[in-house]
Amino acid sequence: MTAQPAVSPPGVRRIKDPRSDRILNVVLIVLLALFTLTIVYPFVYIVSASLSDPTAVSSGEMWLWPVGFSMDAYQAVLDYPAITRGFLNSLLYSGSAMLVGTAVTVMGGYALSRADLVGRNLFTLMFVLTMMFSGGMIPTYLVVKNLGMLNTIWAMIIPTAVSVWQLIVTRTFFQTTIPHELLECSRIDGASDMRFFWRIVLPLSKPIIAVNLLLYGVATWNAYFNGLIYLTDEDLYPLQLVMRNILLENTFDPSKMANADPERIAQMQQIADKLKYALIIIASVPPLIAYPFVQKHFVKGMMIGSLKG
Amino acid sequence: MTDRAPLDHPTPPTEPASRSGLGRRAFLGRSAAVGATSVAVPLVLSACGGGEDTETTGGEDYTPGSAELTVELAPEIEGVLYPEDYVGPRARELEPFGDGETEFTILSQVDPDMDLATNYYSTLVAEKTGVNATYVTVPAGEDGKTKVNAIVAGGDLPHALMVGQGIFNLNEISIYGQQGMFLPLDKLIDENCPHILDMFAAFPGMRQQYSSPDGRLYAVPSMNDCYHCKSANVRTWINKNWLEGVGASAPETLDDYSVLMDEFRAYTGKPDGSVLTTASAETMLQLMQFFLGSFLEMPSLWLRRSGQTLEWIHEDPAFREGMVWIQEQFAKGNFDAGILSNTPEQYQKLGDGAQGPMFGMAYGYSSFHFAATLDYADPDNVANIMVPIAPMAGPGGVRTAQWDHFSYGYPNFVITPDCPDPVQMIRWADYQFELGLTISVGRGEQGVGWDYATEGEKGIDGRQAIYKVLPTPEDLKNQAWREWGPLYKSMDQRHGEAVLPEASTVEPTLYAAGKAYEPFATKEESGVPPVVFDLDQSAQIGEIETNLEAHLKQTIANFATGKKDASKDADWNEYLETAKAIGITTYTEIHQTAYDQQYS
Known part of the structure; x- marks a missing residue:
């Protein structure tokens, strides 16, 4: 679509595309441009807002480019040790969850993909059941507590280590991309199951590994709820929880409060206004850095896994 | 950004409590x-x-x-x-x-x-x-x-x-x-x-x-x-600059209000895009209740008490009269249609306008509701431009505002x-x-965040002050517990705070607001004192109240946009009937039972 004559300068003679094609091109370009704009604009807005004077932002004066350029917001973010700490914690949690989750999912997915696994359907059913029924918050909390994971990094990694959805996508990926013949060949050559998995399957599965890494990484990066209920030590809070505390505390309903101090609310609101956009930027940077590296695998891995399932 | 991942969002338990360890398990449910x-x-x-x-x-x-007490007062x-x-x-x-x-x-x-x-x-x-x-x-x-x-x-x-x-x-x-x-x-x-x-x-x-x-x-x-919390639920504010601009004083009656809104409409000194009277969708019922107070006494949005009997206010003809009046204000444009849809942020955006607040009248528990960039030390800031407006007298001479006698x-x-x-x-x-501790819990160290007042320093209410709040250096953090700890802030104690001229505090403004509303306070005898519910009751009350609120907001939106007409019996009865279907009767009965148990 990029080099279509719909946008070629007048006077250059070419073989004409059919009229309907040209119209279609114009329509598509306009639609896609609008679509892109809806994605790019909020981002530009937030970047600009984080670099503007908060007054200009809250009065609506700033709508595209920064007004009253200042780095104060970023300076203020640095003044909050909780934010830096949360950022590092989140990196650690996401990094670990990404590795643990992917390892377990790829191994589990492969096992489930093998037709000769005894009780394959039963295992699959057990996994799928958890997509429909969950133990609920308090029972899950009790399990985590009794495993001694409260207030440890493990509470952030183990309870959500495997996503069933991703496990099924991974299983389907193996079923469709690793032909049974390959296993037979390897067996004839004397490879054990371990060796086959390690030397043949894994090298063929880069797309699905990349996709799993990314999805687990992003999910953990964005998660706050487990942190909220499992962590009591503020030094362990992930960035999202710190952000949530700062940004959501000022939302407040006058009919449901008992004599709250208006000055405290105003104060919390001002902190939130000052930090809001800079925080959003900071929290978005790691996923933004990660996406380009995984993108080329993304389409392949995700599509193969899901569509042909 | 704050989306919860599916795994990360457990659903609440639905299993009934088991027999063993009843206390704790029952708690789970x-x-x-x-x-x-x-x-x-x-x-x-x-x-x-x-x-x-x-x-x-x-x-x-x-x-x-x-x-017997075994410890003596210190x-x-x-x-x-x-x-x-x-x-x-x-x-x-x-x-x-x-x-x-x-x-x-x-x-x-x-x-x-x-x-x-x-x-x-x-x-x-x-x-x-x-x-x-x-x-x-x-x-x-x-x-x-x-x-x-x-x-x-x-x-x-x-x-x-x-x-x-x-x-x-x-x-x-x-x-x-x-x-x-x-x-x-x-x-x-x-x-x-x-x-x-x-x-x-x-x-x-x-x-x-x-x-x-x-x-x-x-x-x-x-x-x-x-003191100021007692009228905060319906507190409404007026733009002092606009008032001065049109040369008017604060309206005393709803007729004055109509005239004033016309003057505001014609006033050229207001910023572009301004609206006349507004609130956010979240706070619209509070604003409505402020105006309804000019038609009948509303000690709460739903219930009032006469003698020992609690009753639903909305069946009172005066309530309907008020709703018809509100409908007219929307039609005239005195009430901004944004009331129906403004998010809290959009509402604050109006208050933070670069040329001053972009509304003539607005609802706010305190100034933070309608503006985010508040500075009480700056006379040209929205914090000082918007001043509380007392309730106005309605066509029947009714002039009341909800006053919380009980908290x-x-x-x-x-x-x-x-x-x-x-x-x-x-x-x-x-x-x-x-x-000393009750002050320190909110203000930190004596001598740094606050100190005892000297002879002649005046408190918020103009009497001898007990203590004064010192301007704290900005780098001094983590000094206080705000209001989380045990507190004994009686009204006298709160008003014993000296107001220093350089301090940026909302308290004196709110005190003045309280004074302006108190003469029109709803009577203590008509209010429903706080009652305690058991588990089933509180779940029921919560659900009914949520639905009633949604229904009332929807109805006001229909009246405001002309879809329905409060002056037509059919439309008005439909409102009442739906509210009954939602459970206003049960709601009243549960309150009545709890009230009878505790207060008679």
Whole structure:
């Protein structure tokens, strides 16, 4: 679509595309441009807002480019040790969850993909059941507590280590991309199951590994709820929880409060206004850095896994 | 960005409580039901939690007030000034009593910039009481509530919890208390807490008001008897600059209001894109109630009391008259259509307009509702341009505003059966009902954040001040506990704060607002005092109220946009009928039953 004559300068003679094609091109370009704009604009807005004077932002004066350029917001973010700490914690949690989750999912997915696994359907059913029924918050909390994971990094990694959805996508990926013949060949050559998995399957599965890494990484990066209920030590809070505390505390309903101090609310609101956009930027940077590296695998891995399932 | 991943979002439990460990398990079901008020989970109430130390709590037969006090009031500090007829906490010499060895854990809410381990007030309290306490912290508000429910369900109960302002209300405290999750405090207080008893003596209704239906007190109430809060629910503000611009004074009647709105409409000095009267969708019912107060007395949005009978206000013809008037204001454009849809941010955007606030009249509990960039020290800031406007007289001469006669504060401090020494714990709370600590809890160190006032300094109410708030250096953080701790802020104490000219504080403005509203206060006899519900009732009440609110907002939107007409009987009756279908009758009956139980 990029080099279509719909946008070629007048006077250059070419073989004409059919009229309907040209119209279609114009329509598509306009639609896609609008679509892109809806994605790019909020981002530009937030970047600009984080670099503007908060007054200009809250009065609506700033709508595209920064007004009253200042780095104060970023300076203020640095003044909050909780934010830096949360950022590092989140990196650690996401990094670990990404590795643990992917390892377990790829191994589990492969096992489930093998037709000769005894009780394959039963295992699959057990996994799928958890997509429909969950133990609920308090029972899950009790399990985590009794495993001694409260207030440890493990509470952030183990309870959500495997996503069933991703496990099924991974299983389907193996079923469709690793032909049974390959296993037979390897067996004839004397490879054990371990060796086959390690030397043949894994090298063929880069797309699905990349996709799993990314999805687990992003999910953990964005998660706050487990942190909220499992962590009591503020030094362990992930960035999202710190952000949530700062940004959501000022939302407040006058009919449901008992004599709250208006000055405290105003104060919390001002902190939130000052930090809001800079925080959003900071929290978005790691996923933004990660996406380009995984993108080329993304389409392949995700599509193969899901569509042909 | 804050999307929850599917795995990360467990659903509340729906299983019924099992028989073993009833107290704790039942709590699980309860916490879920309270979290999602729309689900009523039928559960058996256990009569008593068992394992309760009857020596300290007096057991079931204890009559509140019957035990002898074994601790004396601490001696007063000389030289602190009090206004005449002062009722409230006094500055006292506190002698540490704690053994310093027993380790207590106390749960508190915190704001993100606080760290209770190193907080100044934490160290001050430790020094004054000698009690060795560590803190378990949860975020403020809904998140904190979720977490407290998880902590309590997990069984690792801290020894005491400060659950006021947003974690547990009196309903919840009563339910958990009756289950044995919290200790009854009557005997502990009667024997060990001269300062708390001093407060109960000064406010005779207080103890009863914060006791549970079984007659026991499970939580030490924090007093925050806030004068301006009494009218805050309907407080509305007017743009002083526009008033000056059109040369008018604040309207006294709804007729004046109509004239004023026409003048505002024609006024050329207002910023582009301005609207006349507005609120956010979230606060629209408060604004409506402000205006409805000019048609009939509305002590709350739904119910009023005549004698011992509670009744639904909306069937009163005067209420309908008010709604017809509101409908006309939307049609004329006096009420901005944005009222129906503004998010809180959009609403604040109007207030923060670069050329001054972009509305003539606006609702706000305090200024933070309608503006985010507040500076009380700057006369040209929105904080000083918007001034409170008193209720206006309606066509029938009615001129009222909702006045909360009943809230002194909120139940706050509970002790759990896991506490190794409830006496030390309750005395720890008791000490904080002393003046110096009650100021420090909000302002930090004496001499830095605040100090006692000198002769001649005037408090907010113009009488002799007791203390003054010093402008704190900006780098001084983590000094106070805000309002999470035990508090004894009586009205006199609150008004004893000296107003320094350089201080940026909203309090004097709000005090003036309170004064403007008080003459038109709804009568105490027509208000419904706070009542306590059991679990099923509170779930039901929560659900009905949510639905009624949605229905009323929808109806106002229909009237405002001309889809329905409040002056047509068919449309109006449809509103009333739907409200009945939602359950306004049940809502009234539940309130009536609870009221009869507690007040007659």
